Amino acid sequence: MDSILVTGNGPLNGQIPIAGAKNACLTLMPATLLSEEPLTLTNAPRLSDIRTMTALLQSLGAEVSSLQDGQVLAMSSHDLTSHTADYEIVRKMRASNLVLGPLLARFGEAVVSLPGGCAIGARPMDLHVEGLEALGAEIELKDGYLHAKAPGGLKGAVHEMRFASVGATENIVMAATLAKGTTVLKNAAREPEIVDLVECLRKMGAQIAGEGTSTIEIQGVDRLHGATHQVVTDRIELGTYMLAPAICGGEVELLGGRMSLVDSFVAKLNAAGVNVTETNNGLKVSRKNGRVNAVDVVTEPFPGFPTDLQAQMMALMCTAEGTSVLEERIFENRFMHAPELVRMGASIEVHGGTATVTGVDQLKGAPVMATDLRASVSLILAGLAAEGETTVSRVYHLDRGYEHVVRKLEGVGAKIERIKGQ
Ligand code: EPZ
Numbered sequence: 001m002d003s004i005l006v007t008g009n010g011p012l013n014g015q016i017p018i019a020g021a022k023n024a025c026l027t028l029m030p031a032t033l034l035s036e037e038p039l040t041l042t043n044a045p046r047l048s049d050i051r052t053m054t055a056l057l058q059s060l061g062a063e064v065s066s067l068q069d070g071q072v073l074a075m076s077s078h079d080l081t082s083h084t085a086d087y088e089i090v091r092k093m094r095a096s097n098l099v100l101g102p103l104l105a106r107f108g109e110a111v112v113s114l115p116g117g118c119a120i121g122a123r124p125m126d127l128h129v130e131g132l133e134a135l136g137a138e139i140e141l142k143d144g145y146l147h148a149k150a151p152g153g154l155k156g157a158v159h160e161m162r163f164a165s166v167g168a169t170e171n172i173v174m175a176a177t178l179a180k181g182t183t184v185l186k187n188a189a190r191e192p193e194i195v196d197l198v199e200c201l202r203k204m205g206a207q208i209a210g211e212g213t214s215t216i217e218i219q220g221v222d223r224l225h226g227a228t229h230q231v232v233t234d235r236i237e238l239g240t241y242m243l244a245p246a247i248c249g250g251e252v253e254l255l256g257g258r259m260s261l262v263d264s265f266v267a268k269l270n271a272a273g274v275n276v277t278e279t280n281n282g283l284k285v286s287r288k289n290g291r292v293n294a295v296d297v298v299t300e301p302f303p304g305f306p307t308d309l310q311a312q313m314m315a316l317m318c319t320a321e322g323t324s325v326l327e328e329r330i331f332e333n334r335f336m337h338a339p340e341l342v343r344m345g346a347s348i349e350v351h352g353g354t355a356t357v358t359g360v361d362q363l364k365g366a367p368v369m370a371t372d373l374r375a376s377v378s379l380i381l382a383g384l385a386a387e388g389e390t391t392v393s394r395v396y397h398l399d400r401g402y403e404h405v406v407r408k409l410e411g412v413g414a415k416i417e418r419i420k421g422q
Pocket residue numbers: 022023024026094095121122123124125126127128129163164165166167168307308330331332373374401
């Protein structure tokens with residue numbers, strides 16, 4: 001297994017290009033199952049999760065061609081050979097469950113493995129099932145698989161979700177595009193990735209309104225046609241790299257960044273004493289003085305502070321002046337980066353869903369282990385600011401969500417390299 005060696009090397013300066021959003025691409029790709037005509041995605045990120053979703057769609061019989069070094073995905077699901085998403089693939093990537101709604105809507109049947117737990121939590125699918133059953137689907141759990149049927153097709157309905165689940169919103173909206181009649185989805189998730197999905201579905205002929213708000217209304221249509229769609233910028237990669245100059249000092253411009261994607265995150269950075277300004281090419285980030293101020297963070301569904309930036313923000317708070325309290329309200333076990341940061345000299349106390357961080361003057365490099373996607377990059381951020389060398393192992397977690405992380409950080413002056421595993 002590869003590892004990444006980071007050596008604290010002072011302030012960072014320069015530009016970092018931000019890629020297309022992993023979490024938008026992972027819901028846009030299954031949307032190809034809704035139409036027999038081709039769907040082409042541009043600005044796709046080059047990530048292992050995208051390759052996993054490609055393999056899943058191909059296992060169903062869809063054609064997926066990765067062009068222009070992976071930045072263009074040309075897909076077609078004219079003839080499928082299977083409606084089953086196998087455990088072996090779903091186990092690796094929960095987002096595989098996003099084929100459920102499209103398969104049900106277009107073919108009236110789907111067999112999708114329950115994803116099983118993952119490092120950050122149990123991650124059940126009850127909200128997906130409740131929403132699709134509201135549209136008339138019959139769903140039964142057998143041998144760890146959800147067996148879903150909609151023999152007479154799906155029917156529009158009014159449905160309120162108990163929690164604003166991102167994935168459940170995506171599955172229900174995609175299914176509703178081909179249901180008979182009108183669907184009103186209440187307490188829908190408002191993430192930019194959902195707005196991006198709806199914009200793509202609309203290009204395919206779907207009739208949808210209200211994306212980005214808590215109530216999304218979908219008028220079912222008989223069929224959807226093909227389209228070409230550019231994947232929205234990745235707000236989590238954006239926020240992650242905004243923290244690099246914040247934790248190291250210097251000034252970095254994030255190309256393609258948009259303030260509207262990271263409003264609540266920027267508010268916290270400003271409170272911590274980090275400057276963020278819009279430029280013609282993106283966002284420019286610099287730190288006002290030596291140490292940032294400690295700020296408290298509560299993770300919430302969009303537009304609140306993103307749970308996917310909690311680990312990275314914790315790394316910054318480890319070096320802040322004062323004590324910060326980070327409350328993780330979305331996942332039940334998303335502090336596995338904390339003990340690894342403590343190995344680097346951080347002072348963190350975790351009690352249930354709350355982590356209390358007392359900033360220290362200087363982190364010290366150490367061998368640490370990545371446990372999940374966002375934890376892995378928080379350890380790299382800490383390593384950039386630490387004195388000495390930090391080796392982050394199990395970086396396959398990193399490859400799931402960050403393309404060319406070594407090249408991007410080297411480009412702004414970081415001392416970082418990838419060490420090939422045995
Ligand atoms: C999406 O996961 C993202 N993944 C996650 O990003 C992100 O952390 C999460 O949304 C929250 O923003 C993709 O988009 C591929 P949820 P998703 O359904 O859809 C519970 C990353 O690092 N829940 O909003 O799975 C669930 O257990 C990943 O890029 C139910 O109880 O998130 C969790 O506690 C990690 N029942 C909470 O809701 C359900 O049926 C949020 O889940 C569904 C979810």
